[in-house]
Amino acid sequence: MKYQLDQDRELSAQIAGEIRAAIISGKLIVNERLPAESELCERFNVSRSTVREALKRLAAQNLIRTTRGATGGAFVNRLSYQDAYSQQITTSTLLLSMNEISFETACEARFALERACIPLAAERRQPDHLAAMRAEIHRQGQPGLSDEVFCASDVSFHRALVDAADNPVISYQLAGAVEAMQPLMNMITYSERDRTRIISLHTEITDALNARNAEVTDTALNALAAYTLELARHATQRHQEKSAAPK
Amino acid sequence: MKYQLDQDRELSAQIAGEIRAAIISGKLIVNERLPAESELCERFNVSRSTVREALKRLAAQNLIRTTRGATGGAFVNRLSYQDAYSQQITTSTLLLSMNEISFETACEARFALERACIPLAAERRQPDHLAAMRAEIHRQGQPGLSDEVFCASDVSFHRALVDAADNPVISYQLAGAVEAMQPLMNMITYSERDRTRIISLHTEITDALNARNAEVTDTALNALAAYTLELARHATQRHQEKSAAPK
DNA sequence: AGACATTTAATTGTCAGACATTTACTTTAA
DNA sequence: TTAAAGTAAATGTCTGACAATTAAATGTCT
Structure with missing residues (x-):
């Protein structure tokens, strides 16, 4: 021994x-x-x-x-934000994918936490934050965009929103919540009408932030949360019908 | 080669x-x-x-x-919440301690994110959440408590508050924000008067949650955030005076 | 003296093979 | 039938060697 x-x-x-x-x-x-x-x-x-x-x-x-x-x-090693971000995202993604987290739960978490940024973002948003958000909105409107790219752009939009709060600790903490949603959102199919609605809400959010109006931003974000949930519910239904059909 | x-x-x-x-x-x-x-x-x-x-x-x-x-x-391995929690806390703690994050920034992040839980917590809090919070309040009132134990109890109180939102993803995401604050809070000295005030606010929060009153809870939490910042500012001043004194 | 090339030493990265330990399974004997 | 002993497969650890990398020391030439 x-x-x-x-x-x-x-x-x-x-x-x-x-x-x-x-x-x-x-x-x-x-x-x-x-x-x-x-x-x-x-x-x-x-x-x-x-x-x-x-x-x-x-x-x-x-x-x-x-x-x-x-x-x-x-x-x-000095733990850089970069490193912390990617660790955070990896862990969050795995946690969600491995533990049968419902879309509702993850979505609720994401929007609840994102709402926490709005008062700060309304106060501190800089032109480049707004520009980043508008750039993503523009991309989302381009024709022939795959669902996956649309989702990625959606994530970028929300990341810009979070960054507008100008608090690195918040950005770090929310990186996981925002990014880990992407695989889940990727399971949704976005019709032309869905995209139009989402883009319109994104625009509302950006405009409200531009006007430094926290309340309107909050309302729009809530509407976006509700609409996302609705889309997910339909996608789940379709999925269930599909799997239930060939009996 | x-x-x-x-x-x-x-x-x-x-x-x-x-x-x-x-x-x-x-x-x-x-x-x-x-x-x-x-x-x-x-x-x-x-x-x-x-x-x-x-x-x-x-x-x-x-x-x-x-x-x-x-x-x-x-x-x-299935990434368990347990594992994800501790990873999250380790990373957050290191990030804060190694990157000269100001107390203000970390505190702002923590309370902003915690506020996001309140609407959900007000709706879903269960008796055991309230009981856990009251137990910590009771502990905080005991005489002869070291600052460190007081802080630890404070963290436990806030963790219970977050858990009351009954969303595991939120609990996970906020674990880092809540726990990583402890080392920073430990640098504060809490006078008898400070503790009384904090305990009173904790009680307010718990009572409001018990009444399912999100607004009052939010107000109390904001007051707590403001008070915590104030304490930290005084501690910093004292610290600066001390280091500036022997010139 | 200064600039450039060479050597040296320290340190991590990789390889190879051995033995120790643990564990499930198989075989054997009471 | 059951308990003990043996077996095989896998990870955990040890040892010693060599490869690769890098900074510093040394040497050499101008």
Whole structure:
């Protein structure tokens, strides 16, 4: 019996946990260099493979970065918004796709949280936010657009809306809620009439934001939420009819 | 030159990326077993260490779990709310602590998002939500409570408030916003008077929720947000005076 | 002295093969 | 029939080697 000293968990997980705790608690500062792998081997009394597996776990969470060479090594990583965003989106998407979340639940969450941005967005929106939103509206109106591209544009529109609140923490927190909806929305088929209605509501929202009118924005967003839910219900019905038909 | 075939990225990162993509796209289903490490070695034409480092990366993101033994292996993991929660909280906490986010920004985000829950919470709150909130209020009133425990109880109160909206996606999205505030709030010193005021507002919120009165709840929460900001400003001032004093 | 080329040392990345451990299944014996 | 022993497959860990990368030290020439 050479190993299995501490607990049930694997050694690499334990070591990763210890280093992770040190980073979170601040014992290891951003950009600080971790000991070399060989030193970690001695310190934890394990082989290099084990240390490396531990480090790879941390790298997967963007907690450290590694570089080769003479002055290389593992360094505590400053978690960038970019990294946090993509982690957030990946996790949210998986959570939704793997846990039989109903469209209603996800949709409700998204619009509820988005509504929270409106007072701030009405106050702080800048010309470039409005321009981004109008650009997406214009794209959504182009003929021959596939449902998928339409959805992607819809997501971009909402992202611009959230960004207009000019609070990076809000943008980060909502990235998951907004982006993770895309796969779900992709299951809807948008008729010409549906798109016209959505575009009209998008325009209403943008105009209201332009006028810094939070109330009207809120009303329009609520209408959009209701309409989205309605579309989804119809899509579900059609889907159910389809699967129920060939009995 | 034995390796370095594809890109700049390390092999283990590439392999992890390929498998990750397969999971996200649905090519690999929940609970499906991945090929054994030895098979992955052949498939990707790399050594077992490399394959293992790739798998550890995925395990760190809770995308797979591994078990030993005859029927063991790596399995696609269903991302549980539990896992998603803790990932979310870890990421949010680090993002806030590593990027010089002002207390104002984080606080604004938290209360804005929390406000989004109120209409739903007023409609759906159950007795156990209210009970949880009142339990925390009671704890907050106990004498001799350390600031840290007071903060932790505050977080629990707000978590209960969010959970009252009865939407798991909202609870998940807000976990980060609520919990990541704790380290920031911990830097505040709460006088007896501060606590009394906070407890009074908590009670107001709970009573309003009990009466299913969204408007009053919203008003009280706004007052709490304003008061929290005020406390933080004073704490910052004191802090600045302290650092400015010994010149 | 300064600019450029070469060597060296440190460090991570990968490979190869071995043994340890765990677990389900099969076989055997009471 | 049941319990014990054995077997096979899989992951977890160890060891030692080599490859690749990079910065710094060293050497060489002008």
